[in-house]
Amino acid sequence: MENTVAIDVSNVSKIFARGTAQEVKALDDVSVAIFQNEFFTLLGPSGCGKTTLLRLIAGFEHPTFGSIQLDGAEISSLAPYDRPVNTVFQNYALFPHMTVAENIGFGLEMQGRSKTEVETTVSEMLGLVRMETLRDRHIDQISGGQQQRVALARALAPRPKVLLLDEPLSALDLKLRKEMQVELKRLQHETGITFVFVTHDQEEALTMSDRVAVMNNGKILQVDHPHEIYNRPNDRFVADFIGDTNFIRARIIDKDSTRMHLDIGGEKSIQLPTPSDLSANREITLAIRPEQARICGAEDTPIFEGKLAETIYIGTDTHYQIDIGTDSPFVIRVQNASGEVPPLTQGDRVAISIDSAVIQVLRD
Amino acid sequence: MSKTRTHQESLEAQAQRKEVKRNLLLSTPALIVLICAASGPLLIMVVFSFLTSGDYGGVKWEWSTQAWFQVAFYRDIFDDTVSIADAHLSILWRSVRLSFLTTLTAFVLGFPTAYFIATRPPETRNIWLFLVTIPFWTNLLIRTFAILEIIRNQGVVNSFLLMLGVIDQPLDMLYTDIAILLGMTYVYIPLMILPIYASMERFDFKLVEAAYDLYASRWKVMKRVILPLVKPGVVAGSILVFIPSLGAYVTPRVLGGGKNLMLGNLIELQFGQGRNWPLGAALSLTLLAIVMIALIVYVRSAQKQGTTHGH
Ligand SMILES: Nc1ncnc2c1ncn2[C@@H]1O[C@H](COP(=O)(O)OP(=O)(O)OP(=O)(O)O)[C@@H](O)[C@H]1O
């Protein structure tokens, strides 16, 4: 994928009810570049500003500060109908007085395309979302999943440069949702249109996206490929929000150019490669994924020791909760099929080993 | 398999029949009132319209089609020549025209008002609705006289314009068709605003965003999305304004003076000074027929627009 920038959001802030008591800073100095042809996901908890950012790109709102460019041209002051950007709304917002085909053709018609062009594109779109047989149904005569497809087809029909999708799958049941995830990926592939997808479901974000932006409190915390987001979170919130993470407070005792020596409490210390910008005596947080820690075998050197507090069997995996003297227990996840499931009982002393390469250093 | 199916169908039919029965039973009292209160007088009017007028009002029980003849024609008392009853026809025409214009004006002014109210935050909507209904608190006659006070030659508008020096002669607004139009629009506009508002309140304004997003201009959004979806309200409002306008009596009487009669006044005249009850009855039935024809034409065309829309 060549990385040409499609949408360039720079230093955008959006403040609602500015200057009143109800002032809300929905977006706080957000900058992000979305590439052409990519499946880009905005991920974050409720109220973090995902919809606001999407609405700014669509043109329903205008930024309080900052600029938004599409293919190098400033668009932040344009009306929605002047932007080659279409939206799939959360509740679809299909026109209830029109048929499936009329809904899909609406954008084309408004663009002043000829009748035959509208006809052929509508048929093509119906084929793309596999809805040919329902073209003359009214919107209230089709199911939620089918409405979802119509909403997609309607937004794709005018061939926008960017398609915005605001939690389009959240109203669907789990099975349909999985189906539509695959479908969306396929559509993005076949059309080659840039997708900007909003979700608060981390699994959905990781499985579908080329890149993910994790948001919280009106800020973008990290933008990266899913595996980087998962394996190299650069912020405590990101590590916590995506997947399960063990956090350990640590203090830098001393350091040289390549390694630093950390105090992790209880007279224990470890050595890690040094990030350049950390000074001695600083407090940091270490993040460790539960599946990346191991219960010590004979050949390992233990990093922590603790007492087994609980064993939880969840089918594919077993979770060991180990009390290491911190606020919350340290969790280790072991795949049951791996054959490395140690026969431990509650209260046993357990030694934990962690490969220093998988320890993430978070500065707070 | 087929046996269970027919069994099911008959169960469904039974359930439906039961429901129809129950609904009919529930609506019986209302139906009885309607039949007695609407059909009874109507029947009397039909009978009266085929009788002869009494010398001092009332009717003589002699069969005659004279009244119906008089609705549209005029027979000279001296030479018996028959001519078209211009007076009646011009009153009829004025009634239809003014009612139509009233409906149109009420729509043009009422639609944006309803839109405005429906797009306010929910807390403040009730205040606006309340303001719209305030005119209903006073008697129609008083409201009409208030308008008279405003537009007469020495009234508020003229005094103000004279004072500003915009005009040096008072504008003759009172006792014109314009005065009647103004009065009727004022009186009936809430009946336009309220049903349109009721439709708009249920309208999902996300659809407007969706339409903008799909390159629709403001005008297209109005024409293709908002209007079709609030049409039931517009149809109801138009009917609610048009029908009472057509039969309006007080407003044309006060604001039109004696000279600009409408159908309501003409009918009243026949039962009063005119002492021609059969003609009054025939005119009333004519009014009824006009209303029905207008309704049928209007609702038909509204439906047709609905079904052919966008094809
Ligand atoms: N029109 C508005 N007026 C005032 N505040 C608003 C407006 N729209 C959004 N907000 C506020 O801005 C913040 C961000 O809202 P936004 O809708 O972008 O969140 P979100 O990330 O989409 O959340 P969700 O996952 O729940 O949809 C919220 O605190 C919200 O209350």
Ligand SMILES: [Mg+2]
């Ligand atoms: Mg949202």
